[in-house]
Amino acid sequence: MNKHIMTVAAVFLVLSIGGAAEAYSAHWCFQWQGAYIDSSTNQDYLNAPAGTTNYIDAKYSFAKVEIRTGLLTWQTLWNTWLDTSGCTGLVSVLPNKTYRFTQTLVVKRGDRIIEVHEDGVDWTGVADTEQISITTPSYLIPQFSYDAPIPPDSVNNRLMPALTQIIVNASTLDLPDGVDIDVSTWGSFDIPGDPVGLGCGSWCSGMGGSLYYACISNDWSNYKYNIAHEIGHAISKENDGPRWGDYWGSDGFYQATGVGNRCDCTFISGYSHCPTSREFTGSGQKEGFSHFIAAASYNTRTHVNGYFVFYKNLMQWLGTHGGVLPNGGGAGTIACPYEVELSDSDDVKWLQYECSPAANFQPHMSNEWDWVSFFWNLYADGGTNKYSVDEINTVWDGIPSDQRSYDCCAATDTDPGTGEYWVATNCVHLTVGSTCSPSYPHAFMIGKLWSADVTNHGVTMGLSERVDDLYNDTGEPLYNPAKFQHFVDTGVDAMVIY
Ligand SMILES: [Zn+2]
Numbered sequence: 001m002n003k004h005i006m007t008v009a010a011v012f013l014v015l016s017i018g019g020a021a022e023a024y025s026a027h028w029c030f031q032w033q034g035a036y037i038d039s040s041t042n043q044d045y046l047n048a049p050a051g052t053t054n055y056i057d058a059k060y061s062f063a064k065v066e067i068r069t070g071l072l073t074w075q076t077l078w079n080t081w082l083d084t085s086g087c088t089g090l091v092s093v094l095p096n097k098t099y100r101f102t103q104t105l106v107v108k109r110g111d112r113i114i115e116v117h118e119d120g121v122d123w124t125g126v127a128d129t130e131q132i133s134i135t136t137p138s139y140l141i142p143q144f145s146y147d148a149p150i151p152p153d154s155v156n157n158r159l160m161p162a163l164t165q166i167i168v169n170a171s172t173l174d175l176p177d178g179v180d181i182d183v184s185t186w187g188s189f190d191i192p193g194d195p196v197g198l199g200c201g202s203w204c205s206g207m208g209g210s211l212y213y214a215c216i217s218n219d220w221s222n223y224k225y226n227i228a229h230e231i232g233h234a235i236s237k238e239n240d241g242p243r244w245g246d247y248w249g250s251d252g253f254y255q256a257t258g259v260g261n262r263c264d265c266t267f268i269s270g271y272s273h274c275p276t277s278r279e280f281t282g283s284g285q286k287e288g289f290s291h292f293i294a295a296a297s298y299n300t301r302t303h304v305n306g307y308f309v310f311y312k313n314l315m316q317w318l319g320t321h322g323g324v325l326p327n328g329g330g331a332g333t334i335a336c337p338y339e340v341e342l343s344d345s346d347d348v349k350w351l352q353y354e355c356s357p358a359a360n361f362q363p364h365m366s367n368e369w370d371w372v373s374f375f376w377n378l379y380a381d382g383g384t385n386k387y388s389v390d391e392i393n394t395v396w397d398g399i400p401s402d403q404r405s406y407d408c409c410a411a412t413d414t415d416p417g418t419g420e421y422w423v424a425t426n427c428v429h430l431t432v433g434s435t436c437s438p439s440y441p442h443a444f445m446i447g448k449l450w451s452a453d454v455t456n457h458g459v460t461m462g463l464s465e466r467v468d469d470l471y472n473d474t475g476e477p478l479y480n481p482a483k484f485q486h487f488v489d490t491g492v493d494a495m496v497i498y
Helices: 005-018 155-168 222-236 281-300 350-354 370-380 389-397 458-471 481-494
Strands: 026-029 031-033 055-057 061-066 074-079 091-093 096-102 106-109 114-116 129-135 144-149 180-184 205-206 211-217 306-312 337-342
Touching: 026 031, 026 114, 031 155, 055 155, 106 211, 114 155, 155 222, 155 281, 180 222, 211 222, 211 481, 222 281, 281 306, 281 370, 281 389, 306 370, 350 370, 370 389, 370 481, 389 458, 458 481
Parallel strands: 026 144, 114 180, 180 211
Antiparallel strands: 026 091, 031 055, 061 074, 061 096, 096 129, 106 114, 205 211, 306 337
16 A cells, blocks of 8 residues: 655656545555565565665554644644554645654553654653654545655664564564664764774663663664664563673583584673573573564574574684584684574584583583574464463563573582482572582483483573473363473473573
8 A cells, every 4th residue: 555755746746637636534644764584594684775665554654644734833633643555644734834743752552552762862861853844736636545745764764664574463572562662873883881893783771661772883773683682682681681790601610612613702802691601591581582572573483483682793613513504613713693594403402412511510501592593483383382472471570580591500409319300408599600519510401301310500490390280280270291492402402401
């Protein structure tokens, strides 16, 4: 229904001969420039923002339509939310009149609001707006709707196609009512706290209550996964889902060793939050979950259609990874953006192939790539036993804080033996530089023992027990052993913990 304004202008001019100089009752329809094409490598890039065909309806956003009534006076015809096609209700459209259109960079469904603020300002105040005018021709042909002019390409406008897709999928993504997310864009090195050299990354800022602040680097505002990742942090925090953890895993005392150190992040000095870095489990979970939310925002829910584009450089790899990683064996890094297929990530198993336990102890580390694979396959694989985002959040939400913490280790554990689920009896929170005691370099994976023996880890304990309680206990309302098994098997495939 909607067309580019140039097309509409052409319609006005060419076909106006047969029209009439009278008013029509019609809709004004709005669009955002650019659309994300979901079909090729680095598919998340905003496609041809200056082109003539890539526009999306400004659905769920806010617009104002005014008609000029004098030299400096305007009459408001519409000043509220657009419908699911990005259109106003019926308004009078007159020939040979000047109309002024104001689009607000906001999307809203129910009480969920995501709004973009002016470039370089903080997250407070009113949302950014774009204003543009046209004059209708002397004669109009009757139309059900007319296309409003499209705002010019800008950093902030580019966020809107991505945010629109997120708000369309708000229920699927478990974005709760009452959430207000304010987005601001910044120059790459203007981001407070952004380490120089972070590259393709964005940055997420302070939050309070149901209000969230997200910060997107100007240079990477074209990348929809980057944007949705930050929204993912708001989703997990609001639902008390996977959201805990610091990034100590690769740094200093906890630094990984061996195997060429392919699970570190040393190309970003002193910074461990990378796709291939080794992190404390909570960090791997929360970042992997946000990657997963981005994948779920833009891909259909099928096992083979899961894609994610890393927006930070990756370490190259040495292991075979089941043959799924094509560029392995080299030194140094692979530049971002780098697209990964999450269905293949069953064989990525970064921790298993590339990492060895840290010199100082700490067997229970994790990695973002492994975790996004885990979440995606939990969500999209498994037939009728797949887990919705809400169900994933519910698993985490039900885990007591002393059993989910990123830095929790069990001072005492009950080892049930080979192939049995581990039950810890105590948990000690770590501080930087401290160690678990007793600590052994045992390996295990989520929900199921990897090796015959295990020792300290709170997250694994909490997860396995929680999923067992939910789905594997006879008589429980959600009793479904096959669903429980899907969780366990997905953990086995991804090997999210080493
Ligand atoms: Zn993040």
